[in-house]
Amino acid sequence: MVxxxxxxQLSGSPSGWIDAIITRFTSIVDQLRSRTTQPIITGARGxxxxxxxxxxxxxxxxxxxxxxxRLIGNILPGDIWITYIVCGSLFCLLGIxxxxxxxxKQSLSSKTSNKI
Numbered sequence: 001m002v003x004x005x006x007x008x009q010l011s012g013s014p015s016g017w018i019d020a021i022i023t024r025f026t027s028i029v030d031q032l033r034s035r036t037t038q039p040i041i042t043g044a045r046g047x048x049x050x051x052x053x054x055x056x057x058x059x060x061x062x063x064x065x066x067x068x069x070r071l072i073g074n075i076l077p078g079d080i081w082i083t084y085i086v087c088g089s090l091f092c093l094l095g096i097x098x099x100x101x102x103x104x105k106q107s108l109s110s111k112t113s114n115k116i
Contacts, residue, residue, distance in 0.1 A: 068090075069083060072086050
C-alpha cells in the first residue's frame, strides 16, 4: 500500500509542474504584450486625445472669434462694415506678429552673417 507522503509527492509533483508552466507562459505573454501591443495602444490613445483637443480648440477659437465680432458690432456705433474693418485689422496685426516670430532671431543673424 502507498503511504501518504508518497501519495503527496506523486499528486504534488504534476501540479507543481503545471503551475510552473502556467506561470512561465503568462509571464512570457505579459512581456510580449508590454513590448508590442502596449506601445501601439499608448500611441493610439495619444492620437485620439490629440485629435479631440484639436477639434475642441478649433471650436473654442471659432466661437471666440464670433463672440469678439459680435461684441465689437454691438459696442461701435454705425454700420457693420466698421466691425469688419476693426476685426480685419486685429487679425492682420495678429498675422504680422506671428509672421515675425516664424524664424528664431539666432538663425536669422547667422544667415545674414554668412552672406557677408
